[in-house]
Amino acid sequence: MHTVVCIKQVPDSSQIRVHPVTNTIMRQGVPAIINPYDLYSLEEALQLKDRFGGRVTLLCMGPPQAEAALRKALSYGADDAILITDRAFAGSDTLATSFALASAIRQIQKDMPVDLVFTGKQTIDGDTAQVGPGVAKRLDMQLLTYVSKIETLDTDKREIVVQRRAEGGVQVLRTQLPCLITTMEGINDIRYATMANMFRAARHPLKVWDSKTAGIEDPVKIGLKGSPTVVSKVFAPQPKTQKAELIDCEGRRPNDLAVTLVTKLFTHRPDLRQSINS
């Protein structure tokens, strides 16, 4: 079993603030983390390795600093890590990104065939959920998105059975390897890194590939040139001018406050009383 797990280094969006006066992003001090959704996929890949043996290769596209994310991911127990980094990737949208990742996976396959590719269900900075499906299409792999459970894996028959979250239920799907899986959050708990793996991760010789090494011959397919979508405008959301009407709390008991609020609410919106009672 050879599994490739695609990860992305993202700014911790919960810690991003917008400057109240200039309406610009304050990037200073915002930590870079592994996209949290990728960790569920990494853990799933590691669990398959625990059961069936084989290798887990990490793949990340990003700036040189993304090395930190790969080392962190190695410390959980992955075997190898590849960073594809090149100025030519700058400005890549999801179509160009999936092209670059798919090219790199083809290069990886030259050394050892790939049976499974995992990606997170989406990233917390782009939130598009498009790169996983894009990579699968480009590699002509079967695509299993929003997997909530891997039921069985038969390495001889090269068959996998999974539960996939649909809008109104769960699909149980059977498909052939190689395939690409994106996982639902909560499918597992990421393990703790062992001391031995932490030392190994710190010393592990990372493979750093530029676009050529990643097998990309045609530079018009990557970066801004390879991206059909272009950001034409960035702006701050219109702040709402009306602030909340605060219920006067001075020296009043919670019961008083609650009655005042509910009375106010039902006076202002009598229809709400009907919606609740119906």
Add this chain to the structure above:
Amino acid sequence: MSDAPQAVKKPAGRRKLELDPRLAAYKGVWVFVELERGAVHPVSWELLGEGRRLADMLGVELGGVVIGPPGEETRHACRDAMHYGADLCYLVADAVLSNYRNESYTKALTDLVNAFQPEILLLGATTLGRDLAGSVATTLQTGLTADCTELNIDMENRSLAATRPTFGGSLLCTIVTLNYRPQMATVRPRVMHMPARDASRQGRVIESPLNMIETDIVTKVLEYIPDNLQDKPQLPFADIIVSGGRGMKRKENFQLIWDLAKVLGAEVGATRPVVQAGWVDVERQVGQSGKTVRPKLYIAAGISGAVQHRVGMEASDVIIAINEDPNAPIFDFATYGIVGNAMQILPALTEAFRQQLAVARLAG
């Protein structure tokens, strides 16, 4: 890399905006009508409402795309699409399509696009819609913008201007697709208004075959386990939601949220930190990486109102905020606010609602 931050440095103005003449043949706005197991997802009707507006601006037809098994439910979805604003429907009906599978649906939709060449294609940002949109856009080698909150037409070059939150909702960015067609976008449920249904509207149905048979498809559906709707939270379409954030301090305190929700017949929601701490199920997460909701009443307890949460709930009619911090951003956009300890206010509020509703019931 996402389509958000990196491209910011180079605005579109530096690239030529004239459309390649080969692509000028692409005409019309399409909405993918998400039919799964006999029912259409309401996001499709919301998108038809939005698609109608875009089609009228462009002076073109609005097409609904229905893909599914042959039968009355599929035909019915076509008729409904007209009632919600479509001028015509493109239909691919085949027994192979009775369950959603990426391979067969991608084939059906890409073949339709290549045959009839729409300039805009909209899909719901559901699990099905996102799975399909990503595959179709890659197969067609065109641009796709996810989770848009606003769609418009730049009349200068007839291009779709798709606005979406970026940096977790702290900023908005408008994205255009240059020299690729169709221009694709997904929109989450409840972001756009539900249009009025007009049962007198009629239109034509253009049927196309699926050029694929069952043996061509590698993935097989072994079983479908429908959710037990009673257990399954339905936040996006709830009328009333009571939500809690980190300010609830402990998992046990979340019971106060459930108590109030019970009296109001409301759904329970939560912020991302609360979901990550495992206090409630992920299906209840409201915000940028959770659900978008637009209830009549949203009660936020112990929620500071960070932008990641705000983008998912600010369309609520009435927002009541309870927070200890008088400077919490939630008070900047809530309707009513109480500065106080949620653990004391919530039980009082539950009791006050219980009494007033009981009075109303007696009187009514």
